[in-house]
Amino acid sequence: MAExxxxxxxxxxxxxxxxxxxxxxxxxxxDCPGGSAAVLTLLGRHGAMRMSRLAELLAVDMSVTxxxxxxxxxxxxxxRSADPSDKRSRILRLTPSGQIRLDELSxxxxxxxxxxxxxxxxxxxxxxxxxMARLRADFGDCRTHPAQPPPGETPHTPELExxxxxxx
Amino acid sequence: MAExxxxxxxxxxxxxxxxxxxxxxxxxxxDCPGGSAAVLTLLGRHGAMRMSRLAELLAVDMSVTxxxxxxxxxxxxxxRSADPSDKRSRILRLTPSGQIRLDELSxxxxxxxxxxxxxxxxxxxxxxxxxMARLRADFGDCRTHPAQPPPGETPHTPELExxxxxxx
DNA sequence: TATTGTTATACTCTATAACTATA
DNA sequence: TATAGTTATAGAGTATAACAATA
Numbered sequence: 001m002a003e004x005x006x007x008x009x010x011x012x013x014x015x016x017x018x019x020x021x022x023x024x025x026x027x028x029x030x031d032c033p034g035g036s037a038a039v040l041t042l043l044g045r046h047g048a049m050r051m052s053r054l055a056e057l058l059a060v061d062m063s064v065t066x067x068x069x070x071x072x073x074x075x076x077x078x079x080r081s082a083d084p085s086d087k088r089s090r091i092l093r094l095t096p097s098g099q100i101r102l103d104e105l106s107x108x109x110x111x112x113x114x115x116x117x118x119x120x121x122x123x124x125x126x127x128x129x130x131x132m133a134r135l136r137a138d139f140g141d142c143r144t145h146p147a148q149p150p151p152g153e154t155p156h157t158p159e160l161e162x163x164x165x166x167x168x
Numbered sequence: 169m170a171e172x173x174x175x176x177x178x179x180x181x182x183x184x185x186x187x188x189x190x191x192x193x194x195x196x197x198x199d200c201p202g203g204s205a206a207v208l209t210l211l212g213r214h215g216a217m218r219m220s221r222l223a224e225l226l227a228v229d230m231s232v233t234x235x236x237x238x239x240x241x242x243x244x245x246x247x248r249s250a251d252p253s254d255k256r257s258r259i260l261r262l263t264p265s266g267q268i269r270l271d272e273l274s275x276x277x278x279x280x281x282x283x284x285x286x287x288x289x290x291x292x293x294x295x296x297x298x299x300m301a302r303l304r305a306d307f308g309d310c311r312t313h314p315a316q317p318p319p320g321e322t323p324h325t326p327e328l329e330x331x332x333x334x335x336x
Numbered sequence: 337t338a339t340t341g342t343t344a345t346a347c348t349c350t351a352t353a354a355c356t357a358t359a
Numbered sequence: 360t361a362t363a364g365t366t367a368t369a370g371a372g373t374a375t376a377a378c379a380a381t382a
Contacts, residue, residue: 006293007278007285012213013300014189015206019227020307021182022373025348033348038183045180051364059187064350066365088358088363110175116306117175125174128303131296132181138284139188190350193371201371219341232373234342256340256381339382350371359362 027112031075032101035068040094040102043078048093050083077101195276199243200269203236208262208270211246216261218251245269 025034032040042057043049049057055065069092072078077098083089094102117125193202200208210225211217217225223233237260240246245266251257262270285293 003290004278004282006290006297007281008274010281010293010297010300011192011277012209013297013304014192015202015209016227016304017185017189017300018372020303021185022227023307024179024182034183035349041180041183052362059184059190060349061351062364063352063366067349070365083363086359086363090364106176109179110172113175113178114172117303120302120306122171122174124299125178127295128299129174129178129181131292131299132178132185134288135188135285135296136181136184138288139191186349203372220339228372229374230341231343231375235372238342254340254382258341337382340380341378342380343378344376346373346375348371348373350369352369353367355364355366357363357365359360 024109024112027108028105032105033071035064036072036075036077037105039065039068039072039092040077040098040105043092043094044099044102044106048091050089050091052089054092072098192277192280195280196273200273201239203232204240204243204245205273207233207236207240207260208245208266208273211260211262212267212270212274216259218257218259220257222260240266 028034028037038058039054042054046053046057051062051065051069054069055062058065058068069078069080073080077095079093079095080090081093083091196202196205206226207222210222214221214225219230219233219237222237223230226233226236237246237248241248245263246260247263248258248260251259
């Protein structure tokens with residue numbers, strides 16, 4: 001358990017991290033914004049999956065996922081096929097052209113990181129990865145355990161949710 | 169210098185960090201979005217300053233800073249007074265009501281972090297702070313050293329810039 | 337002419353809500 | 360009735376460009 005001033009400093013670093021995020025976003029091709037890149041990356045890493053699973057991995061609402069996916073499908077980078085076992089579901093899968101796109105993105109990103117973090121040791125990069133993974137885990141299931149809303153405000157999720165979707 | 173797969177993993181963590189950011193955003197009062205909170209925090213930490221300095225600390229374009237500041241001024245949380253030494257400039261300063269708002273935000277944020285990171289040691293939180301600060305430094309001056317733009321794309325900043333503003 | 341700041345416009349990401357189709 | 364997914368709409372954040380006032 002850390003002290004309050006430490007939490008304030010951590011919050012400051014979180015806020016400043018936006019600059020890193022934006023810088024990484026600048027190397028994306030104009031037809032492949034961040035949302036599309038995230039979809040390609042997750043499909044590349046985890047293989048074919050349903051929309052709901054992708055929404056969970058992206059940690060955003062399924063409506064958002066649907067929009068990102070539509071953009072990527074339009075460009076032919078993934079295919080959206082029917083799930084024979086449940087006709088409501090759709091299975092997402094990288095196409096060969098999507099794999100090429102992903103490889104290119106991956107190469108470009110690694111290049112930029114290698115450039116900016118040239119004086120970081122392997123161990124230091126690993127440390128940051130571990131801490132951020134743990135951070136994510138401890139904040140994980142954000143949408144299933146909503147924070148106490150500000151007084152006078154309506155909570156964004158009225159009850160415990162076990163899905164990553166808009167309440168009906 | 170780390171390996172490529174490590175950079176890809178790091179990128180994945182960066183991407184997933186969005187969920188943490190959004191969760192932290194959910195505890196903000198509806199009249200104080202993230203941009204306003206960042207303005208208050210930086211003025212509280214560094215004291216009165218000019219727009220250009222604030223834009224530099226926020227690491228966003230001055231046009232964005234201007235918008236955030238206008239929102240905060242409208243609510244009476246900061247005052248925007250003329251700089252006697254340069255009539256083009258404006259000095260920003262927290263008002264007493266802004267200080268109260270900031271204290272409240274700070275308290276609420278520390279509370280959420282203390283809750284989510286309850287099993288992190290003081291040392292671990294410090295480690296994350298140090299690594300993120302270094303990350304920010306190594307990505308720092310993003311706008312003054314633009315990354316190589318994608319092939320076939322126009323660079324966002326045509327030349328080396330030494331200010332945080334839209335090229336005229 | 338160059339600099340400080342503001343405003344108008346456009347784009348991305350996100351959430352909520354309403355809707356369709358299937359279970 | 361509940362679930363998977365889509366679409367419409369609204370709000371926040373950001374960047375670029377054009378502009379006004381001052382240096």
